[in-house]
Amino acid sequence: MKYRRLGSTELNVSVIGLGTWQFGGEWGIDYTQPEVDQILDQAHDLGINLIDTAECYGDHLSEQFIGNYISRRNREDWIIATKFGHEFHSIFSRTDRYDEQSVLKQLDASLKALQVNYIDLYQFHSGPDAAFDNDQLWTTLDKQIQAGKIRHLGLSIGKNNNMHQVENATKVGAQTIQAVYNRLDRAPELEVFPSCKSQDLGMLARVPLASGYLSGKYKPGASFSTNDVRHRHDPEQTALRLFEVEKIAQEEVPAGIDMASWALAWCLKNEAVTAVIPGCKNKEQVISNAQAVTLLNE
Template identity: 75%
Template sequence: MKYRTLGKTGLDVSVIGIGTWQFGGEWGIQFTQDEVDAILDKGQELGINLIDTAECYGDHLSESFIGNYIGRRKREDWVIATKFGHHFHERFTRTDVFNAADVLKQLDASLKALNTDYVDLYQFHSGPDQVFDNDDLWTMLDKQVQAGKVRHLGTSIGSNDNLHQTEQSTKVNSQVIQVVYNRLDRKPEERVFPSCEKQNLGVLARVPLASGYLSGKYKPGAVFDNTDVRHRHDPENTRRKLEEVEEIRRNEVPQGVDMAQWALAWCLKNPIVSAVIPGCKNPAQVESNAAAAQLL
């Protein structure tokens, strides 16, 4: 495993992290604690120390799986990033809630679920600019940093071209930007990444495998059934993506190199990217993801 410093936070994170949206059930898979334990144990064995989650991955469900695991391991071995701003109701149904009082309740609920006294990174989660520009919110969050409940603040931007929230990071003491970035979606290179570099912000690349399209598993013409989250994607977009992936496979991926590993390493070859946070459904996928670090 290789490690990079997460911008001005000073945290050293594994370049491959573990994204945990899937633990909330929206991948169409219901995880057990034993399955989560096996995934996180494999990650630790391979040198991964970064876990990214959110309060709305299930109703604190993903956090609870992680907290149960952490309670039986060493907390200091992990950099735990979570997020705020939504109440989960049911699969794919959330309500935005970004007012300061409610976010404080969300933080306390996240700490309880995660079985910890502090989170390493607490991220504003894909909210609009009008709720981001709320001094009361950031003042409250700064107080939580001073109290030791949060080590660092970050922003997970909903649009991968949200320059406003990126540019305001230093002002609100947000030290990390999380953004969709992958070989099919390079938009952050234009404006977001230069701003991150200028401010020395850490960058977490989410959806680095483009929702699995860059995994190498799917050929043009693939059809996803209604148990698969990709069933919700626009069919024409899916067709175009699969055709582009086939071209990338032919023209860019070296012979004999696993495409998913290549795609993760592709993100990390941009020096502004601190870490990628792919999801995974079993220890074998964790192992495959971790192997991407060898391609750097």
């Protein structure tokens, strides 16, 4: 495994992280604790130390799976990133909750679910500018840092063109940006990445496999179950993306190289990217993801 400094924090994170939205039950699988344990054990064995989760991956369900695991392992082996801003109601149904009192409740609920005393990286979760511009929110969160419940703040931007939040990240005390970045969506290269570099912000690339499309496993016309978030994607757009994936596989991926590993390494070769946080359904996919580091020259 390879590690990089996460922006201006003192954290050294594995370049391959572990995205855990799937543990919340919206990617076609309902997990058991032993299944989660296998995935996290495999990640640990491969040197992965960064876990990214959120308050609304289930009603703190993903966090609960992770917390149960962490409680039986060494907390210091992991850098835990989670998020705030939503109240989960049911599958694919959430309500925005960015006011200070709601966020404090979410923070305490996340700490309880994760069974930890502090969160390494607490991220503003795809919120609107009106919520971002609430100075009292950031004052409240700064007090939680002083209280030891949070180590660092970050922003998970909802859209790649939200430069208002990116450019004002350090002003609110954020030290990281999380954005969608992959071979099919290169928008952050234009403005987000230069701003991250100028502010020394850690950059976490989410959806680096384009919702699994860049794994090379799916062909145009692929269908997904109703409890898989990809079932909600526009079918025509999905087909177009999968046709593009086929072209990339033929023209850009070297023979004999796993496409998922190639796609992750492609992201990491951009000097602005600190780490990628792909999801994984099983330990075999964790292994495939980790193999991306063999394609890096560093």
